[in-house]
Amino acid sequence: MADEVALDLEELRQLQSIAKRPRILSLLSSEIGNLEKSSKDASSGTTSKSSTPIPVPAKVPATPAINYVTLGSFSWDQDGDKVKIYVSLEGVDEEKVESSFKPTSFDIKFHDVQGKNYRYAVPKLNKEIVPEKSKMVVKPNRVIITLIKASKGNWLDLHHKEDKLKPNMEKDRDPMAGIMDLMKNMYEEGDEDMKRTIAKAWTDARSGKTADPMKGFR
Known part of the structure; x- marks a missing residue:
């Protein structure tokens, strides 16, 4: 291998001595330099197999916990089979809203609203709803949540309270x-x-x- 490199170098130097065009001279000089380096590496034994780097698992940064501000100010009404909830909140991006409707609850998260994250949830509704028909609409300065009732009848409250109308037989009854x-x-x-x-x-x-x-x- 070293002999081949030496012969190549000799021939390139001969070509360099007769070349006249600057571009050709530059190409020859560059190639001669590369071969000279290869020749030195071969003689010192440093051109042996390159070591294969050991892959180091990349550290996955921990996802920071998202802090939410609980929304407590709202109003609601009902019309037939619908319950509508009005939440005053400006600057909501509908693409950054995460909503989940279930038969007896719902949970809505508003991300990056003027630098804050908000959350509005009712863990147990007064009565059951139809999740697939319930929805949320974002307006310029408020959010309207529409819940579709699973059964007819008026709701006396938005939240379910087990003991609200439960008979109490104790003597000190309210x-x-x-x-x-x-x-x-x-x-x-x-x-x-x-x-x-x-x-x-x-x-x-x-x-x-x-x-x-x-x-x-x-």
Whole structure:
């Protein structure tokens, strides 16, 4: 191998001595330099097999936990088979929203809203919904969440509260519990007008318009 390199060098030097064009001279000089380097490496034994680098597993950076600001300010109403929730939030990018609807809950995450991440979720709804038909619409200054009821009837509240209308037989029973039970029975057994009246009375009582939930239909 060394002899071949030496012969190549000799011939290239001869060509260099008779070449006149600058480009040819440059190419010859470059090739001569490469061969001279190869010759030196061969003589010193450094041109043997190149060592194969051992792959080092790349460190995968840990994904930082996302901090969310819980949205607590909202309003809602219902119309037939729909429950609509209105959340005031500006600067929402619909492509950066992650929503999940389930039969008795929903969870919506708003990412990168003016530098913050927000979350609005109801872990247990008043009644069941149809997840595949429920949706969320982003407006310039608010978000509208539409829940499709799985069954007919008005919701007295957005959240499910197991003991809200549950009878209590204890002696120290809250006086309001009897009124709640009465309203529940009247609602379940009444006609549509009665149901609307009870729903309105309860909504007014919950919002603070009246302290007595029975006042709305006396």
